[in-house]
Amino acid sequence: MSHSCQQHKQQIEEALDIATRICEQHGARLTDVRKRVFELIWVSDQPAKAYGLLTELQKNDPSAKPPTIYRALDFLLELGLIHKLHRLNAYVRCTHPEEKKPCFFLICTNCQVVTESHDQAYKKLIAKISKSRDFKLHATTFEMEGLCQQCV
Amino acid sequence: MSHSCQQHKQQIEEALDIATRICEQHGARLTDVRKRVFELIWVSDQPAKAYGLLTELQKNDPSAKPPTIYRALDFLLELGLIHKLHRLNAYVRCTHPEEKKPCFFLICTNCQVVTESHDQAYKKLIAKISKSRDFKLHATTFEMEGLCQQCV
DNA sequence: TTAATGAATGTTATATTATAACAAAACAAA
DNA sequence: TTTGTTTTGTTATAATATAACATTCATTAA
Numbered sequence: 001m002s003h004s005c006q007q008h009k010q011q012i013e014e015a016l017d018i019a020t021r022i023c024e025q026h027g028a029r030l031t032d033v034r035k036r037v038f039e040l041i042w043v044s045d046q047p048a049k050a051y052g053l054l055t056e057l058q059k060n061d062p063s064a065k066p067p068t069i070y071r072a073l074d075f076l077l078e079l080g081l082i083h084k085l086h087r088l089n090a091y092v093r094c095t096h097p098e099e100k101k102p103c104f105f106l107i108c109t110n111c112q113v114v115t116e117s118h119d120q121a122y123k124k125l126i127a128k129i130s131k132s133r134d135f136k137l138h139a140t141t142f143e144m145e146g147l148c149q150q151c152v
Numbered sequence: 153m154s155h156s157c158q159q160h161k162q163q164i165e166e167a168l169d170i171a172t173r174i175c176e177q178h179g180a181r182l183t184d185v186r187k188r189v190f191e192l193i194w195v196s197d198q199p200a201k202a203y204g205l206l207t208e209l210q211k212n213d214p215s216a217k218p219p220t221i222y223r224a225l226d227f228l229l230e231l232g233l234i235h236k237l238h239r240l241n242a243y244v245r246c247t248h249p250e251e252k253k254p255c256f257f258l259i260c261t262n263c264q265v266v267t268e269s270h271d272q273a274y275k276k277l278i279a280k281i282s283k284s285r286d287f288k289l290h291a292t293t294f295e296m297e298g299l300c301q302q303c304v
Numbered sequence: 305t306t307a308a309t310g311a312a313t314g315t316t317a318t319a320t321t322a323t324a325a326c327a328a329a330a331c332a333a334a
Numbered sequence: 335t336t337t338g339t340t341t342t343g344t345t346a347t348a349a350t351a352t353a354a355c356a357t358t359c360a361t362t363a364a
Contacts, residue, residue: 029331031341050321063343070322071342086238087293089321089350106287117285121277126296129271134301135258141239141295144278149286181360183312202350215314222351223313241321241350307364314357321350328343334336 008043015042018097019081026079036060037072038093041082047090047114085114087143092116102126104142110151160195167194170249171233178231188212189224190245193234199242199266237266239295244268254278256294262303 019038023030030038040056041048050069057064073091076082081097084090085105095116096103102123106115122142130137171190175182182190192208193200202221209216225243228234233249236242237257247268248255254275258267274294282289 029341033342065344066322067324067344068342086295104281106281106285109290115285117281119277119281121273121280125271125273125277128273129256129258129269129296130298133258133267133269134304135296136299136304137296138261138298140297141293143238143293144281144287144289145292146282146290147288152286152288181312185313217315218351219315219353220313305364307362309361309363310359311361312357312359315355317353319350319352321348323348324346326344328341330339330341332337332339334338 012039012042015093019079022079022081022097028075028079033057033061033064033068034072034075037069038076038081041076041091042093044092046112047085047088047092049090053091083116084141085143086141087145088114102140102142104144106148107143107145108148108151109145110147113148113150115148164191164194167245171231174231174233174249180227180231185209185213185216185220186224186227189221190228190233193228193243194245196244198264199237199240199244201242205243235268236293237295238293239297240266254292254294256296258300259295259297260300260303261297262299265300265302267300 016035016039019035020030036057037053040053050066050073053073054064054066054069057069061068073082073084077084077091079097080100081094083092083094083103083105085092085107087107092105092114094103096118101118103116103118104122106117108114126137126140129135168187168191171187172182188209189205192205202218202225205225206216206218206221209221213220225234225236229236229243231249232252233246235244235246235255235257237244237259239259244257244266246255248270253270255268255270256274258269260266278289278292281287
């Protein structure tokens with residue numbers, strides 16, 4: 001971490017505030033498990049795996065089981081508070097939950113670093129495709145795998 | 153099927169010819185298992201699942217096991233002869249293996265129909281992103297999930 | 305033709321990811 | 335407080351995928 005613990009803590013607090021607000025807006029409840037999973041994903045440097053999260057959960061709540069974690073993940077995904085990386089079967093925080101910007105990911109197969117990214121042209125592309133094909137879009141996945149700048 | 157068996161057979165033959173040519177170009181061998189898996193995916197109306205393909209394989213070759221199918225799938229994916237739908241964990245034929253056009257998929261969550269599609273703007277977007285981020289691209293996934301025209 | 309090499313396949317075992325189904329508890333709201 | 339709905343608990347199992355090592359096959363150089 002390049003920043004202090006204090007800064008770090010503030011960032012999480014802020015993310016939780018935003019998440020709470022988004023839940024309220026949707027009449028959804030950010031229960032304890034859901035909040036805990038959100039936090040775990042949020043503080044993770046790497047994309048988090050479902051069973052890794054489960055192991056973490058179980059430290060506080062030994063009764064946690066696979067459905068516990070998958071339900072929480074589904075909930076957070078549906079609200080756009082996290083993203084699933086389908087090529088990795090892993091989960092990452094959303095850097096912009098309030099804006100609902102469509103985003104995509106660059107996945108380096110060498111150093112494993114994953115970068116969330118945005119582009120106006122991507123947003124336009126999605127809109128164009130949906131419209132031209134009369135497609136009622138619910139979710140998109142756009143992931144690019146290869147070698148990052150460092151690893152080329 | 154809206155077309156005759158004869159037409160159908162010709163299409164598969166042609167696809168196999170193209171696949172064979174592409175393999176030759178890459179110094180790769182289209183062995184029996186690989187060819188069989190390619191055919192099975194090719195003739196499937198729906199995206200094919202790995203273990204479904206395995207079951208088919210085993211009808212001719214009882215010794216086939218999970219690695220058999222996953223190795224063949226990896227081979228075909230690497231050459232761009234098939235695509236993997238990461239949101240569905242399923243495999244579909246590539247409609248344009250020679251052109252290497254980047255393609256994406258529209259997945260209807262109601263009728264399950266999956267449509268492969270292309271767009272010049274998508275190609276440009278990928279090029280732009282890769283270039284601007286110095287990213288050496290190896291593979292992309294772009295899948296849009298929602299309701300198709302029929303199901304809205 | 306044969307020996308050597310690397311590629312592909314066979315085989316066993318197991319890891320990883322995810323969901324079905326139903327019961328119990330917590331919550332909302334009438 | 336009853337009633338209906340959402341959430342969680344729990345057990346079991348389904349579905350997807352890979353590791354590791356042995357064997358066979360194909361290619362080519364000697």
